[in-house]
Amino acid sequence: MEKFNFKIEKKIPGKLGRAGVIHTPHGDIETPAFIAVGTKATVKAMTPEQVKEAGAQAVLANTYHLYLEPGDEIVRAAGGLHKFMNWSGPVFTDSGGFQVFSLGVAYEEGGISKFLTEKTGENNGRKSNAEKLAKIDDDGVSFKSPKDGSLHRFTPERSMEIQHNLGADIIFAFDECTAPTADYAYQREAMNRTHAWAKRSLDRHNELNLEAGLPNDQYQALFGITQGGRFQDLREESAKTIGAMSFDGFGIGGSFEKKDMNSAVGWVTALLPEDKPRHLLGIGAVEDLFIGVENGADTFDCVMPTREARNGSIYTKRGRINIRNAEFREDFTPIEADCACYTCQHYTRAYVAHLFRAEEMLAATLASIHNEHFFLTLVKNMRQAILADRFVEFKTEFLTGFKKSG
Amino acid sequence: MEKFNFKIEKKIPGKLGRAGVIHTPHGDIETPAFIAVGTKATVKAMTPEQVKEAGAQAVLANTYHLYLEPGDEIVRAAGGLHKFMNWSGPVFTDSGGFQVFSLGVAYEEGGISKFLTEKTGENNGRKSNAEKLAKIDDDGVSFKSPKDGSLHRFTPERSMEIQHNLGADIIFAFDECTAPTADYAYQREAMNRTHAWAKRSLDRHNELNLEAGLPNDQYQALFGITQGGRFQDLREESAKTIGAMSFDGFGIGGSFEKKDMNSAVGWVTALLPEDKPRHLLGIGAVEDLFIGVENGADTFDCVMPTREARNGSIYTKRGRINIRNAEFREDFTPIEADCACYTCQHYTRAYVAHLFRAEEMLAATLASIHNEHFFLTLVKNMRQAILADRFVEFKTEFLTGFKKSG
Numbered sequence: 066m067e068k069f070n071f072k073i074e075k076k077i078p079g080k081l082g083r084a085g086v087i088h089t090p091h092g093d094i095e096t097p098a099f100i101a102v103g104t105k106a107t108v109k110a111m112t113p114e115q116v117k118e119a120g121a122q123a124v125l126a127n128t129y130h131l132y133l134e135p136g137d138e139i140v141r142a143a144g145g146l147h148k149f150m151n152w153s154g155p156v157f158t159d160s161g162g163f164q165v166f167s168l169g170v171a172y173e174e175g176g177i178s179k180f181l182t183e184k185t186g187e188n189n190g191r192k193s194n195a196e197k198l199a200k201i202d203d204d205g206v207s208f209k210s211p212k213d214g215s216l217h218r219f220t221p222e223r224s225m226e227i228q229h230n231l232g233a234d235i236i237f238a239f240d241e242c243t244a245p246t247a248d249y250a251y252q253r254e255a256m257n258r259t260h261a262w263a264k265r266s267l268d269r270h271n272e273l274n275l276e277a278g279l280p281n282d283q284y285q286a287l288f289g290i291t292q293g294g295r296f297q298d299l300r301e302e303s304a305k306t307i308g309a310m311s312f313d314g315f316g317i318g319g320s321f322e323k324k325d326m327n328s329a330v331g332w333v334t335a336l337l338p339e340d341k342p343r344h345l346l347g348i349g350a351v352e353d354l355f356i357g358v359e360n361g362a363d364t365f366d367c368v369m370p371t372r373e374a375r376n377g378s379i380y381t382k383r384g385r386i387n388i389r390n391a392e393f394r395e396d397f398t399p400i401e402a403d404c405a406c407y408t409c410q411h412y413t414r415a416y417v418a419h420l421f422r423a424e425e426m427l428a429a430t431l432a433s434i435h436n437e438h439f440f441l442t443l444v445k446n447m448r449q450a451i452l453a454d455r456f457v458e459f460k461t462e463f464l465t466g467f468k469k470s471g
Numbered sequence: 472m473e474k475f476n477f478k479i480e481k482k483i484p485g486k487l488g489r490a491g492v493i494h495t496p497h498g499d500i501e502t503p504a505f506i507a508v509g510t511k512a513t514v515k516a517m518t519p520e521q522v523k524e525a526g527a528q529a530v531l532a533n534t535y536h537l538y539l540e541p542g543d544e545i546v547r548a549a550g551g552l553h554k555f556m557n558w559s560g561p562v563f564t565d566s567g568g569f570q571v572f573s574l575g576v577a578y579e580e581g582g583i584s585k586f587l588t589e590k591t592g593e594n595n596g597r598k599s600n601a602e603k604l605a606k607i608d609d610d611g612v613s614f615k616s617p618k619d620g621s622l623h624r625f626t627p628e629r630s631m632e633i634q635h636n637l638g639a640d641i642i643f644a645f646d647e648c649t650a651p652t653a654d655y656a657y658q659r660e661a662m663n664r665t666h667a668w669a670k671r672s673l674d675r676h677n678e679l680n681l682e683a684g685l686p687n688d689q690y691q692a693l694f695g696i697t698q699g700g701r702f703q704d705l706r707e708e709s710a711k712t713i714g715a716m717s718f719d720g721f722g723i724g725g726s727f728e729k730k731d732m733n734s735a736v737g738w739v740t741a742l743l744p745e746d747k748p749r750h751l752l753g754i755g756a757v758e759d760l761f762i763g764v765e766n767g768a769d770t771f772d773c774v775m776p777t778r779e780a781r782n783g784s785i786y787t788k789r790g791r792i793n794i795r796n797a798e799f800r801e802d803f804t805p806i807e808a809d810c811a812c813y814t815c816q817h818y819t820r821a822y823v824a825h826l827f828r829a830e831e832m833l834a835a836t837l838a839s840i841h842n843e844h845f846f847l848t849l850v851k852n853m854r855q856a857i858l859a860d861r862f863v864e865f866k867t868e869f870l871t872g873f874k875k876s877g
Contacts (some may be wrong), residue, residue, distance in 0.1 A: 110832040135800060143803055143821055151817045295555040369748055395547055411557045419541040426516040426832055
């Protein structure tokens, strides 16, 4: 059997979306699937067993973070990410490009758009805070560690070497992620750079495989990343260019403005080879997941479920609740009555509310378990709906019930 | 069968120590036993399943903390502590006396001795910071909430009412915990107050049981607390006085100076009724546990295992290690090779070191699981040694291997 392959089981009639199975050396991923984010080789506040019990089939770790701490050589010496973090299922690593640019410019606080505006500003010739931390050229990116100010450099080749050390099942080409607000000229320039980097990533990946005598049991699938911002011609050119390269699958990169999501994902997936899996990078809002699945994205990752959980923002089918609100202090019902997650099976809203007020770590754990389970189950249910030929009905039903708050 | 009883299985020849079983409405506790501390109705950074898997038979929660947050009425409405916190085994609650005095005076940072010196100072007529937060009289203690400055008052009666609302299996009489440095006159005064409060606690406890139609399945065993500081005559007088009251068991209170441990515990246990269990409050250092068991204490509680775990201070049979030290970054062995805990079965020192450096919550969880397992297993092994008639040998062997660092 092949080390890595993708089989389509069923399509959404009249749409680009599909249900399938990605086969990896560490097990299968039934798609569409939400991938749990384990940035630093841990899904925050959860054990791997809790991640699995919440329904996760795979986790996605971060090349940039693991390069800085503990260092990719240490992960390799530990036997690779799976063994290091005690996760026997499939693992993804992103290429580190996005984080190289974003760190130190209030990514956590200001969100993606703030960072991207600043980065684009820099590259369009204006000053920005980002300038001090990351500098891009056609060969790669130089950046300072936000921890100790030490200088580092990522190139497509370096990203491949690091990701080979980390040993994930699915790895990504090194790309430049642009802002949706960047102008056409800059988007084209960045896209061309991403395409050149994709080719170099692929070459170095193949070279490393040859050096190591691969493919063997540790086969790593390499996904190329398409870019192009909000411009249809660029998105299509990128899909054709990257799609023509011999990648095992594809990432759809770049943040999307809300209004662009519906069209932009479809521009790309319509032109990518149908028989290879596509990962929509960093996307995870409820509506966006429906749009992504409908338009042919197979896998998704997003830090939102666990990040919001740590703030007490908890998802239910009827929208988000803030568990810190006074009304929940004496609410002795589960977060969601019909939820099968560990948290809802064993604890009340009152207890979770108490843990948040008491600033206990178990608060983050119980909320993260529920939110991960919510998103994992949501995308799993989309898959079931595709297989049952009722995706559109499921989407309408779910979004009608889900009144997004906040 | 009785709702609560204690059976001695075997004694240490020539010593006061013994192995036994405490039977409670929520299950048996094989003694000697270390009781996991779950101050705010959660053992910090662990799920109840992790606590149980680490070997805990029972947990001890805190009356003072739960009174302030979420409030004992809410815990009662939730169905009691067991249901609220998802712990089906036996639960203890302390009486809240110690915490009423200690909060707001750097208990967390400065430790017990700082607080006690200040408290004693106050009561001996000198000014102290503690004066602003807690004021003691013969009827009870008035204190301010450290959160919002609101005024509260605990009396023996109030402590019983709160502990009845919380619903633990083993509860404690309200006492005054003095400093080992307090002078004789003050120790006597405080001891007399503790004795009067013990009587009032017992009376209110019986009254509440009558009101509620108890004893029923929810029988709560009340333990009286002996005090007396470092003075043999006071310790003995307290043991006789409290021991003569109709308590289900006894707490041995007051912090001990290291040099007093060996003698002071024995003064008390020699005079307490032999057929009732004794809990040594707040004691948990490795050597002190041996001394406690040897001198006839049956159960112990201490926050140290989890508190030190959160700081990266991890126990092994060859002493403590600080997992943040550079030497562990590339150490791909478990924390302890022959340890059966979840952490040692699945992770390396390198991974735990990485989690601490990356400031990930799982660091606290994995370290807490190991440290709890270490102390639970240590006291369990003391029990096995008593049953096998080799306690003294076990003590010598263990302490020889355990070279305390830090």
